[in-house]
Amino acid sequence: MNKFNRLIVQVALWLVIGLVIWFNQTLNTTWINENLVIFLFQVLLIYLLIFVLAPKLLFTKKYALFTIVSVCCVMVLAFIVTWFFKIPMEPHAINNMPAPGPPHDSGPRQPPSHYLFNVLILGISFSLALALEVFNHLKKKEAETIKAQNVNLENELKLLKSQINPHFLFNSLNNIYTLAGIDTGKTQKSIINLSDMLRYVLYDCEQEVVSIKKEIEYIENYLKLFALKSSKSYPISIKLNIENNGAYVAPMLFIPFIENALKHSNIDDRNNAFININITATSTEINFDVENSKPQNKVVKDGVGGIGLENVKKRLAILYPNKHSLKIVENETNFKINLQLKLI
Structure with missing residues (x-):
């Protein structure tokens, strides 16, 4: 499966998860408004992992750099979603239960809480995508190893046959020479x-x-x-x-x-x-x-x-x-x- 197909599969997976949650919210349009932007940034993060981070850093064994860049990507994208795409978090019922009351200080919800929520969502998306990429990479390496082993076995068998055949020909010609x-x-x-x-x-x-x-x-x-x-x-x-x-x-x-x-x-x-x-x-x-x-x-x-x-x-x-x-x-x-x- 090529990179683009893997991206489509993972995007489809998160889209299905989002639809299931949306249906559980009784088709509440407010929920879509609150989560559409974060979904788009999930897609962007998965794209960066598949096309840039994994092939350029992880699979070239630059593990420390991969870890630092990955964490930075998650935190920066969560920051952008939180402070540049501020979406009002309207209180609403979830599964027909009342929304939680305000904090004790009765102040407005502070952005950092929303920011940590976005970090969590993007982090989960990144981790799942990373697991699938590593699994795909290991399967690909396994297939390449098996193919290389088969090629080596085939070459070795050809070499062994090439050693047998001249020996056979040498003995046979000796017999004919004696018989002549x-x-x-x-x-x-x-x-x-x-x-x-x-x-x-x-x-x-x-x-x-x-x-x-x-x-x-x-x-x-x-x-x-x-x-x-x-x-x-x-x-x-x-x-x-x-x-x-x-x-x-x-x-x-x-x-x-x-x-x-x-x-x-x-x-x-x-x-x-x-x-x-x-x-x-x-x-x-x-x-x-x-x-x-x-x-x-x-x-x-x-x-x-x-x-x-x-x-x-x-x-x-x-x-x-x-x-x-x-x-x-x-x-x-x-x-x-x-x-x-x-x-x-």
Whole structure:
């Protein structure tokens, strides 16, 4: 709500209050004559607060100056109303009760009493308007903070994705390079698989979420590409129990775990190594398991990689706060990861 609309709302509020009091005075025109000027000065005071005092002083943290200027404005405006717009205060009945008698000294009512009354009215108007302005400012700041946090999260996710994708491309090209010297026919097939995967990475992964079906197709293509570098099959098992293909998940969320299993299981040792992948998906939950063997002797791998697992942990914290469970179980022979995602 902009400043002008807030001014209209507050003026309308005091107008409604005045009308209610006027009806309670049995539509006495004398009451309007006595209070019209003070109402106009209420409007002026609220205008000064919304357009000048709050944005220039209060919200720039000049609190002392704001307090001094505000008090001066209330007192000066009350002074002007009292001494320059003197309206006769005719005795009249309020709610059919007689007006109070004169003071003991039987003298005329002194202006200071009327002045204090105006200070009170303007002070109440100013305080209410100030409370509404502070509330509106806090809501605006909260919205700006949430927007800034969302932008930061979006930028961080883009950065994490940009770290994952080159890693994936590097591994895939290594596989194709190895295959090129063995079988040109398989090389062509692997290039087709790679193009499908790149299409997924470049286009589908730009979305916040993708269907679990597409994510699984990407994983299957990745494993096919990996398997093509050898004429013998690898001890890799993948089991799927997909009750709802329309379930949606953040893209590229599972593949870092699979890359990690391929890298550290020494899968080339077909007699002693294994990788088991299980994915279950319902309309409310996705359960992902990957278990791989650990070689008895430490296998020396290339120094590239290792960023996937850390990135996926960060993405999980951002995308599924309080909606995911990541368990890592490791012993001397096996390494297992279980990831549960709540979709609602």
